[in-house]
Amino acid sequence: MFSEEQSTRVLEIGNYSAGYAGKLFAHAGCDVVRIEPEHRKACWVSSRAMDLFLHHDKRRVRTFDRELIANLANKADVVLVDGESADEVLAIGFESWQTAIKVAITPFGMTAILALGGYTNLMGDPDRAPLTLPGHYVDFQSGGYAYTAASSCLLGRHKDTIDIGMLEVIMSLSQFTTVMWTCAQTVRSRHGNDFWSVVPTTLFRCKDGWVYINIVPGFWDPFTTCLDLPELTLDPRFLTNDLRMKNRDALHEIIADVFIQWSRSEIQQRAEVARIPLGAVLSFPEVLNDPHLNERSMWQRINYNDGDSVLSPRPPFVMSAIKRDVLALSEPKDAMDG
Amino acid sequence: MAKGPLENVRILDLTHVWAGPLATRILGDLGAQILKVEPPMGRGPQVYPTVPLGGFIGGVPGDEPWNVNAVFVKLMRNKKSLALNLKTETGRSAFLELVAVCDVVIENFSARAMVGLRLDYEHLKQVNPQIIHVAMPGYGLSGPYSERVAFGPTVEPMSGLTSVMGYSADEPRATAMAIPDPTSAVNAAAAVVTALRLREQTGEGQLVEMSLHESATSYAGPWLIDTQLGHEPERIGNRHPKLAPHGIYPCEGEDDWVAIGCRTDSEYRALCDIGDLPLDRGWTLEDRLANQNVLDEAIVKWTRTLPHESVVDSLCDANVPTGKVLDTAGMLVNPHSISRGFFVPLEKGTPMPGNPIKMDAISSEDWEPCPKLGEHNEQVLSEWLDYEPDQIQTLYDDGVIVNRPPR
Numbered sequence: 001m002f003s004e005e006q007s008t009r010v011l012e013i014g015n016y017s018a019g020y021a022g023k024l025f026a027h028a029g030c031d032v033v034r035i036e037p038e039h040r041k042a043c044w045v046s047s048r049a050m051d052l053f054l055h056h057d058k059r060r061v062r063t064f065d066r067e068l069i070a071n072l073a074n075k076a077d078v079v080l081v082d083g084e085s086a087d088e089v090l091a092i093g094f095e096s097w098q099t100a101i102k103v104a105i106t107p108f109g110m111t112a113i114l115a116l117g118g119y120t121n122l123m124g125d126p127d128r129a130p131l132t133l134p135g136h137y138v139d140f141q142s143g144g145y146a147y148t149a150a151s152s153c154l155l156g157r158h159k160d161t162i163d164i165g166m167l168e169v170i171m172s173l174s175q176f177t178t179v180m181w182t183c184a185q186t187v188r189s190r191h192g193n194d195f196w197s198v199v200p201t202t203l204f205r206c207k208d209g210w211v212y213i214n215i216v217p218g219f220w221d222p223f224t225t226c227l228d229l230p231e232l233t234l235d236p237r238f239l240t241n242d243l244r245m246k247n248r249d250a251l252h253e254i255i256a257d258v259f260i261q262w263s264r265s266e267i268q269q270r271a272e273v274a275r276i277p278l279g280a281v282l283s284f285p286e287v288l289n290d291p292h293l294n295e296r297s298m299w300q301r302i303n304y305n306d307g308d309s310v311l312s313p314r315p316p317f318v319m320s321a322i323k324r325d326v327l328a329l330s331e332p333k334d335a336m337d338g
Numbered sequence: 339m340a341k342g343p344l345e346n347v348r349i350l351d352l353t354h355v356w357a358g359p360l361a362t363r364i365l366g367d368l369g370a371q372i373l374k375v376e377p378p379m380g381r382g383p384q385v386y387p388t389v390p391l392g393g394f395i396g397g398v399p400g401d402e403p404w405n406v407n408a409v410f411v412k413l414m415r416n417k418k419s420l421a422l423n424l425k426t427e428t429g430r431s432a433f434l435e436l437v438a439v440c441d442v443v444i445e446n447f448s449a450r451a452m453v454g455l456r457l458d459y460e461h462l463k464q465v466n467p468q469i470i471h472v473a474m475p476g477y478g479l480s481g482p483y484s485e486r487v488a489f490g491p492t493v494e495p496m497s498g499l500t501s502v503m504g505y506s507a508d509e510p511r512a513t514a515m516a517i518p519d520p521t522s523a524v525n526a527a528a529a530v531v532t533a534l535r536l537r538e539q540t541g542e543g544q545l546v547e548m549s550l551h552e553s554a555t556s557y558a559g560p561w562l563i564d565t566q567l568g569h570e571p572e573r574i575g576n577r578h579p580k581l582a583p584h585g586i587y588p589c590e591g592e593d594d595w596v597a598i599g600c601r602t603d604s605e606y607r608a609l610c611d612i613g614d615l616p617l618d619r620g621w622t623l624e625d626r627l628a629n630q631n632v633l634d635e636a637i638v639k640w641t642r643t644l645p646h647e648s649v650v651d652s653l654c655d656a657n658v659p660t661g662k663v664l665d666t667a668g669m670l671v672n673p674h675s676i677s678r679g680f681f682v683p684l685e686k687g688t689p690m691p692g693n694p695i696k697m698d699a700i701s702s703e704d705w706e707p708c709p710k711l712g713e714h715n716e717q718v719l720s721e722w723l724d725y726e727p728d729q730i731q732t733l734y735d736d737g738v739i740v741n742r743p744p745r
Binding site: 180 | 342343344345346347356364365368369388389391392393394395396397408409411412472477478480481482483484485486487488489491492493494495496497498499500501502503504505510511512513514515516517519520521522524525526527528529531532533534535536538540542544545546547548549551552553555556557558559560561562563564565566567569571574575576578579580581585586587588595597601663664665666667669670674675678680681688689690691692693694695696697698699
């Protein structure tokens, strides 16, 4: 049985993937109860920061009692569990719960063997170690898939068990990498900041930082005016993307010499006038002060600790039907406290 | 078409490039009826001037190269195709008739495009007050950057990610993978189901905004909050702020690497034993974090003398988290992926990335491959809108619908 829509009950057990899925359910107005995990997975930030980001607007319970967890699971419409392995998920009783919609998120799926997923190999410099993606992107992507699948089941009044393998989430993150191999017989390789197939597309140093440009062929002519070097459109070395790839080093040198004389804001202004895609490398304090994000009400205040508060980015989708300006983070309670 | 919990949902898909088409592919895999409304030249011209980056399905362009561009095809399974020119009054009018019988319109044009076509939410809701319009412009529909040109790679550094990614403090690196695109895709799919569930409660449609910029910024949330708590994140290469050792280490072969990370003291001790590393087995996490250069030096000295299989196998046997850094070719023959059937030979036998969501209600056995341009023109116009054959022929004659790119 599903509970009434207004009070969809979601039980969340785990770390960052289940936490992100639970955050989206809380954002959608569901009643989310979180069981704090016995062991916290290592986090890229402080535990407090992660709690504030993921667990506001949830009730948080601390218990390791399997029977109590099973009772809570059986009363929920959706259970979200993530674990280090399928065994870990099964050990808390996942298979025996009667919940209509059960979601398990594990690094390698419920039919686990160990492997890694082809993404890291593409990041970093060609003559140095590949670079891993910092932060919790794959956790959150997995949580996003979990939320979408479970919400689809709620919408279709469909009962199911959903298995999400994070390895497969990683493998679904690439745009042309797989077909480049299967259809064009080319193994994509890593090239530092350079997107490689479209030139110029890379990071350049400027007077006060760095900017990234992505000049697909249609933007080449306006880009040369942005540089104040319109004569480049006639330069035989750079007439086509193929030629620009061939003469990449020479072109990068020309651009680098120009950009180093300008600040990020000067370059950005020129890019806007020329209507070319360009983004400045921003620090986190700069992101928090970004005028565009501020004007678009990107930040939600989260109250915690009886008086402290921080600003958190709201979920990325803006809906007129969901408006909550101030959120709250509750401290976890022992199950006996109710 | 694919079966699944969303099979009663009809979505008009105006998206292009990556983020939008991936979002609708996710929804199509869950059973939604996706109608790709494509401009007549949306797949390129009749003759391709160059081989596209991802090549052609089957390896050759054939007679209809626009239908076998692999990058496009990869994102188009489980969709119907209506090749309709929205810039004509008749095409626009037909589109609005479709809006009246559909649940969702999703697009990732620039902020001004739908307004220019007079197909923005204000116009859509006049023909269907319950319609959900998901708009995915790079920087959103409002604000000082809304007119900027946005691609995933240029939006990424504006989220703060580049400020923490790279080899060292003075060596920032972008992913060069346009990561805001796939994150936006997943968030857009989440937005669609959220809006549909809200509509069940309220009976009302709505405009949903889902920008690349805000998607990327949202995922940086933990760092943004930690910054306010006084913790300034650093650019630390392949290290982890709370695990040591943690890195990517060279093996014997050329460009052959393994990732190793120890979460516990016991995993660290097992690593030391297996590699016979000249390290203090009694080091705590604090000790290890303080001696990362020493750890890395010892591990590199061990791994670089061995083939990666030897390193990975021995560490896996001892439950030390590790894995080979796979390239694309390796990814496709990875026994784990094969055993889970992740890659699906849907398009002329070409393996395509599958769906990370596994559940009983959905199966790749139901999937349909990428349709040809305009393949469902007649079917959709007659079955969804009751158009008569002569009406449809007139649309062909006037170039409002096509089934091959115009010359």
